[in-house]
Amino acid sequence: MRLLYQSARAFGLAVTYLSDIAYLKITLGKHNFYTHCAITPLNLGASIFMCRAKYTTHLLLKKEGFNVPKSVLITTKLYQTCSLNELTASLNFPVVAKPAFRSGRGRNILCNIKNLNALEDYLNHHLTDDNDILVEEFQHNLRDYRVLILDGHVIGVAERFGASVVGDGIHTIAALIDQKNVIRAKLSGHMTISPLCVDEEYLACLAQANLTLQSVPLKGQVVKLCHTANTGRGGDVLSHGTNIHPYNAKRLSEAAHALGIHLVGFDVLCEDIQQPFTHTRWFILEANFNADLTLHEKPYQGPAVNVSKKIIWALIKRYPLSYLYTLFYHRRLFFYFKIATCIIFVSILHRLSI
Structure with missing residues (x-):
């Protein structure tokens, strides 16, 4: 604010x-x-409520011809009355599981779930009567972007990266995490970032690379710790200013119009935001009505864009x-x-x- x-x-x-x-x-x-927080008076309440419901957003965007991951919504009632195999029959593993309504800043999201047993463990821990779970197919080898749309125009583009550390040949991964957290703490005064915090996905990523927290990576070796590319889970951000292929900007502006929302931050997976969607794989993951403005205005890397000024001016023009x-x-x-x-x-x- x-x-x-x-x-x-x-x-x-x-x-x-x-x-x-x-x-x-x-x-x-x-x-x-x-x-x-980042909720502004520019959006209508109904559009905000729709974007809070991730599965509803998926259904509407799919109906309007936009690419979204194949997904299913699992409620407590469905989980109790149907087999998990039946509920996920339309999906191909690996999958991503996340709260359908409250997963702000990457909370309780688990990526790259490889089988039913692992998904069942997640559901037993996170599924509650007041929070359904969205399960969607995990998309490999795509880059993660946040694209901020205001009144049909792109005003900010940022690339997001999952948490990682770079080896120095001396320190363990646990020690490298502590060192990076010292740096992030200094930045937290003007950026909305959180420390790297070892959780289930961190441990899973390390296990997939045959590493542990006590491993000592080689000098220059990048160790990926998390698939979820969110600053709330220790992720990093690179601002691209407003650079985006015109066709992609047009499609995302149309998506905002389809949702009836004036200010929205789309989480987009694609091969390269500078290449037209017509020639690449791309998906809209979420529509954030309360998008973090510091990703664009106070980026850790890349050009800053004064998006808050544009938002206030949009309010004035009304x-x-x-x-x-x-x-x-x-x-x-x-x-x-x-x-x-x-x-x-x-x-x-x-x-x-x-």
Whole structure:
């Protein structure tokens, strides 16, 4: 919210941080708007609710002709009454399992589940009455991107990478994780990132590479720790500014329109975002109504894009007269704006009197 706060102030809007409820109040003329975390007033409630329901999002996008992974929704009732083999008959392993409603920042997502037994273990641990599980086919050898769309235009593109460490030939993987966490802690003041935290997927990735936390990788050896490319799970980000193939930008803008959402961060898997989707494999994984703006505005690597300024300007454009009211009555720096307005008004009256 700090980025939105700063941008709103830069436009001369009255902004108040309500610390007791962690909301940001933005006043535009006589209108009050609220933001919470990365949720803005630009989107309609129904569209937000739809994007929260990942399986619903998949169904709608598929119906509209967009590529989404083949998936199934497993509820507690279905899991109790049907065999897991029957529920997943339409899918090919390996698969990804994630909460269907609450998996923010990569929480409780497990990738590359190779068989029914492993999936059953996951479901027994994570499936609850108030949180269904989405199971989808795992897509190999594709790059992971976050593409931020605002009112039908791409305003940010960032490539995401799963957590990893680079060997130095001296330290164990556990020690390398600790070293990287020291660096990430220094960055957490202005970036939405979390430390690398060893979990089930970390251990699985190490096991697949015949490694353990006590292994000492060779100097320069990249050790992948997590398939889930999320900064909340220790992942890294490379900003590409707004660089994307025009056809891909068009398709993702159409996807946002299909969902009826004005501001959305699409999680996209593809071979290369600079190559047209028509010639490559590509999938839309999720539509994030509360997309992390720091991926684009405060990236660890790559060019920064002031997306929060564009978001506040989009809000202003919806209420232009209210913004003029704000400028005229509430900001000292617009003294000359008032004088100019008065001069124009007097000039018009003079012309009418002639």
